[in-house]
Amino acid sequence: MQHVYAFQSAAISSDELEMLQSTLKCWCREQGIDLTSKRAEQGAIELIDWFQFGIKSPDQLIEMLRRQ
8 A cells, every 4th residue: 555645744753653663562462463464564554644644642543543
């Protein structure tokens, strides 16, 4: 799946990246998904998409992953 953005977003800070990684790890652990799998990679892509869309809360982000 190729992602095309109509706008440029700011770089993700190290704190934000740490939060995104933590959220992804939590979701993978809950779902029994290996962090190196294609499914985890797709989750990471979706997580970053939602984050760049404006969802910044870890609780909201993980809930979005749970709904997929």
